[in-house]
Amino acid sequence: MLVELLLLVALFFLLWRFFKKTDGMPPGRWGLPLIGYIPLTRKRIHDQLFDLHKKYGDIYVWRFGTQVIVILHDYQLNKDAFASQDFIDRPPWNFFRYGEETASGVIASGGSLWHNNRRFVLRQLRDLGMGKSRMVAAVQWQGTQLVQQLKNQAGRPAPLPHALEVAIVNVIWQMVAGKQFEMSDSRLMELQNLLRWILESTVSVAIPDFFPWLLYILPGALSRRVFNLDRQKTTLHKFQKYFTKEIEEHRATLDRDNPRDLIDGYLMMMEEKADDPDNTFNAKDLAILVLDLFFAGSETTTITLTWMFYYLATYPEVQQKMQAEIDEVLPKGTLATLDDKLRMPYTEAVIHETLRKSSLAATGVQHVATRDTQLGGYYIPKGTVVIGAQETIHHDPRYWNRPDEFLPERWLDQQGKFTPKKEGFLPFGVGKRSCLGEALARMELFIISTTVFQSLTFSQPPGKRIDLHYNPKLFLTHHPKIQDVLITVRPGF
Numbered sequence: 001m002l003v004e005l006l007l008l009v010a011l012f013f014l015l016w017r018f019f020k021k022t023d024g025m026p027p028g029r030w031g032l033p034l035i036g037y038i039p040l041t042r043k044r045i046h047d048q049l050f051d052l053h054k055k056y057g058d059i060y061v062w063r064f065g066t067q068v069i070v071i072l073h074d075y076q077l078n079k080d081a082f083a084s085q086d087f088i089d090r091p092p093w094n095f096f097r098y099g100e101e102t103a104s105g106v107i108a109s110g111g112s113l114w115h116n117n118r119r120f121v122l123r124q125l126r127d128l129g130m131g132k133s134r135m136v137a138a139v140q141w142q143g144t145q146l147v148q149q150l151k152n153q154a155g156r157p158a159p160l161p162h163a164l165e166v167a168i169v170n171v172i173w174q175m176v177a178g179k180q181f182e183m184s185d186s187r188l189m190e191l192q193n194l195l196r197w198i199l200e201s202t203v204s205v206a207i208p209d210f211f212p213w214l215l216y217i218l219p220g221a222l223s224r225r226v227f228n229l230d231r232q233k234t235t236l237h238k239f240q241k242y243f244t245k246e247i248e249e250h251r252a253t254l255d256r257d258n259p260r261d262l263i264d265g266y267l268m269m270m271e272e273k274a275d276d277p278d279n280t281f282n283a284k285d286l287a288i289l290v291l292d293l294f295f296a297g298s299e300t301t302t303i304t305l306t307w308m309f310y311y312l313a314t315y316p317e318v319q320q321k322m323q324a325e326i327d328e329v330l331p332k333g334t335l336a337t338l339d340d341k342l343r344m345p346y347t348e349a350v351i352h353e354t355l356r357k358s359s360l361a362a363t364g365v366q367h368v369a370t371r372d373t374q375l376g377g378y379y380i381p382k383g384t385v386v387i388g389a390q391e392t393i394h395h396d397p398r399y400w401n402r403p404d405e406f407l408p409e410r411w412l413d414q415q416g417k418f419t420p421k422k423e424g425f426l427p428f429g430v431g432k433r434s435c436l437g438e439a440l441a442r443m444e445l446f447i448i449s450t451t452v453f454q455s456l457t458f459s460q461p462p463g464k465r466i467d468l469h470y471n472p473k474l475f476l477t478h479h480p481k482i483q484d485v486l487i488t489v490r491p492g493f
């Protein structure tokens with residue numbers, strides 16, 4: 001018995017030595033070997049980060065399971081870190097790879113594959129008309145379609161309709177696959193249910209990324225079930241099947257002189273680079289890239305618009321001011337173009353305040369240190385995960401006056417001119433890996449919101465309040481709760 005006890009103590013000592021924090025690393029929560037620090041509290045992550053920030057300052061570490069995470073609360077530190085090549089990659093987590101051996105596409109990939117895909121997508125978005133009149137007309141069209149659907153529920157409290165998701169998906173799908181979904185398309189509903197599952201299963205799928213040793217001690221079938229690993233694979237295969245069919249249809253009808261969309265552009269790149277030994281373009285990667293864009297380009301903007309509808313229903317005085325500006329700049333029957341932005345500072349302010357207050361990507365998207373390096377005066381070993389505390393920064397009194405209030409006026413100067421305040425504002429991330437759909441998202445938010453509020457007013461259902469708390473079921477992103485809202489058609493529309 002004594003021998004076993006001594007062996008256990010020795011083992012614990014060795015583990016402790018092996019997993020001890022290296023000198024020079026930031027202060028913070030370190031916890032036990034293999035387990036790290038698991039908080040025994042029901043406090044929201046944001047509130048915990050708020051406390052940790054107070055205790056440790058602008059940069060600290062939290063070891064969770066086997067993963068060492070460094071959290072940044074200072075805007076400049078975020079800029080420094082994410083502008084650097086040292087933090088360019090994503091962690092090699094299964095959760096990011098959709099269960100595949102290596103990451104493809106653009107959100108989770110690294111190295112030359114990521115670099116080539118990012119450059120390719122940015123060029124495609126530009127060539128396919130981002131900011132140009134063709135694209136503006138397409139977004140206006142989606143906005144007017146949405147207004148028609150919203151009118152159908154005018155006068156009776158109801159949740160926002162599926163039409164909102166369809167309008168946003170159609171903008172990205174038009175660019176990617178040259179098509180739009182019908183409102184009642186059952187395939188779209190299936191794809192969106194799969195996406196929702198991916199979001200809701202984040203925690204279970206990510207557990208083995210943080211506690212990889214669980215996979216060695218639990219029987220294989222059990223761990224695959226508990227952590228939803230089989231379901232993750234099936235979900236990916238369903239997406240791949242759908243997108244591969246789309247890609248094959250494109251291949252069969254490809255006209256090299258008239259590429260229609262991003263899929264055509266990629267197929268032509270594959271042909272062009274076929275003999276290049278460094279070629280990264282391939283059919284399997286294309287299917288994941290399409291999934292990435294479908295995913296990143298739909299949920300994000302839909303949810304941000306949902307937040308805006310809820311905020312304006314809650315703050316009628318803000319909505320009235322925005323509508324007064326719309327009425328002044330856009331005569332009835334005229335829809336906004338990007339040129340109107342300059343003449344609509346209040347609308348710009350509402351959009352920015354919505355992005356700040358909702359903080360959709362609450363802790364950004366994870367990066368990883370690609371080598372042993374330094375940050376903020378601390379040593380950061382290779383493999384350390386680095387995240388920006390976006391939501392906390394968006395509510396930090398150092399950057400924002402009365403941070404908890406929804407106050408579009410904070411974005412306007414004394415003359416009522418919009419001031420694109422940058423310090424402390426990072427809804428799209430910063431640096432080399434920042435959101436590559438930012439310009440598209442901004443365009444959608446501006447055109448669709450002005451189109452909607454031109455003819456409709458949103459309010460809280462009689463006797464009820466809109467609940468502006470984040471949906472606790474989702475861990476990494478801030479979604480609002482699904483709830484009723486009352487829509488009224490404005491006089492004359």
Ligand code: HEM
Pocket residue numbers: 082106107108118172292293296297298300301304360361364365366427428429430432433434435436437438440441
């Ligand atoms: C309001 C809407 C949106 C928000 C708040 C948002 C936010 C973000 C954030 C925080 C990141 C991570 C940045 C980082 O890693 O540091 C990101 C990455 C990304 N976003 Fe967005 N996004 C939005 C809309 C879009 C749209 C419309 C697209 C469609 C093209 C898109 C495509 C992407 C892609 C592909 C990445 C990965 C970039 C990379 O890893 O290189 N996003 N987004």
